Amino acid sequence: MAASIVEHGEDAFRKLFKFYKRRNPPPDFIDVVDFSKGLKNEKVVNAELSPTAISRNDAHIAGLQPVQEWKAFGLRGYPGFIFISNPFLPGSQQHWVKQCLKVDRAYLGEERTSDEEQRFRKAGTKTLLEKLRWVTLGYHYNWDTKTYSAEHYTPFPADLQTLSRYVAAACGFSAFTAEAGILNYYRSDSSLGIHVDESELDHTRPLLSFSFGQTAVFLLGGTKREDPGTAMFMHSGDIMVMSGPSRLLYHAVPCIVAAPTGALLPPPLLQGLDQSPLEDSQVHRVKEEDWEVCAKYIQTSRINMTVRQVLGLGQSFPPAETQRQTPSASGETYHEVDPEGGEDLNPKKRKNSTESW
Ligand SMILES: O=C(O)CCC(=O)C(=O)O
Numbered sequence: 001m002a003a004s005i006v007e008h009g010e011d012a013f014r015k016l017f018k019f020y021k022r023r024n025p026p027p028d029f030i031d032v033v034d035f036s037k038g039l040k041n042e043k044v045v046n047a048e049l050s051p052t053a054i055s056r057n058d059a060h061i062a063g064l065q066p067v068q069e070w071k072a073f074g075l076r077g078y079p080g081f082i083f084i085s086n087p088f089l090p091g092s093q094q095h096w097v098k099q100c101l102k103v104d105r106a107y108l109g110e111e112r113t114s115d116e117e118q119r120f121r122k123a124g125t126k127t128l129l130e131k132l133r134w135v136t137l138g139y140h141y142n143w144d145t146k147t148y149s150a151e152h153y154t155p156f157p158a159d160l161q162t163l164s165r166y167v168a169a170a171c172g173f174s175a176f177t178a179e180a181g182i183l184n185y186y187r188s189d190s191s192l193g194i195h196v197d198e199s200e201l202d203h204t205r206p207l208l209s210f211s212f213g214q215t216a217v218f219l220l221g222g223t224k225r226e227d228p229g230t231a232m233f234m235h236s237g238d239i240m241v242m243s244g245p246s247r248l249l250y251h252a253v254p255c256i257v258a259a260p261t262g263a264l265l266p267p268p269l270l271q272g273l274d275q276s277p278l279e280d281s282q283v284h285r286v287k288e289e290d291w292e293v294c295a296k297y298i299q300t301s302r303i304n305m306t307v308r309q310v311l312g313l314g315q316s317f318p319p320a321e322t323q324r325q326t327p328s329a330s331g332e333t334y335h336e337v338d339p340e341g342g343e344d345l346n347p348k349k350r351k352n353s354t355e356s357w
């Protein structure tokens with residue numbers, strides 16, 4: 001790898017971003033940390049979890065293996081950053097892919113309203129799913145004002161609430177409440193620009209991130225935009241927790257790693273759940289005809305769900321006019337515009353979206 005991309009300096013992080021975003025020639029990935037290989041990389045250390053924070057039964061209900069079996073890692077130099085290498089039970093990832101994709105009723109073969117039909121036609125040759133870029137959940141995020149809204153709220157999905165609560169508890173955050181979510185939909189040429197997630201009002205709560213489908217390169221930087229960064233793979237089922245000193249670090253997704261032509265789905269997605277999961281299970285078997293559509297989509301795509309607690313204990317939203325951050329007040333845009341082109345999932349291009357689970 002070119003020495004310049006690991007140098008410390010004014011724009012080391014931007015250089016790293018550009019390096020992995022490059023298509024021609026494609027970057028090599030030898031310096032990308034792969035947590036699925038465990039402690040092989042000297043930067044990777046074991047992370048302590050709270051194995052008794054959730055019972056085996058609770059974990060099972062949320063589609064997770066018992067916490068004792070999770071492989072959780074930290075990264076040298078990034079206190080508070082926890083990477084859990086696919087802790088999902090075999091078969092349960094299909095549920096999450098389907099939940100993230102059911103925003104397009106049309107794919108389920110349901111009748112489209114004439115309005116939907118019109119939007120569908122406008123989408124041209126691409127299906128609505130192919131054009132979908134993001135979805136917000138709970139307290140919906142406003143990309144223009146960079147605030148969450150008390151008024152613009154829909155109940156947070158119960159299954160994702162449970163999953164998030166358990167993952168946070170296992171990581172030592174017993175009082176975490178999922179209040180807002182952003183789902184990002186990446187096609188093979190998508191990227192997400194360098195940003196910090198700072199719009200939540202309580203930064204003592206962790207930020208959780210769940211990935212499904214194709215592998216991405218994720219970049220973790222420092223507290224300053226120009227700080228150097230570390231590249232890591234996020235595979236299907238991997239969970240990332242940004243907490244403590246890592247909660248407000250710059251990060252980005254420069255590229256989706258192309259699967260070899262003709263490759264099957266990522267292995268954890270090949271399997272479905274049994275007909276009859278536990279009665280109170282939060283994850284459900286995906287019907288064959290639904291999975292067919294999901295599988296076709298996820299073969300070339302990645303979905304990431306980030307879950308946030310917006311308010312601290314006893315906190316409430318300030319009046320709208322005092323809450324609005326201007327770029328100069330915050331010093332930062334949320335998802336920056338990428339001057340290099342390509343398809344960046346930044347808010348200015350966030351047209352193809354919806355706001356429901
Ligand atoms: O897709 C990812 O891994 C990161 C998403 C993210 O950073 C965000 O939604 O704020």
Ligand SMILES: [Fe+2]
Pocket residue numbers: 195196197251
């Ligand atoms: Fe983010």
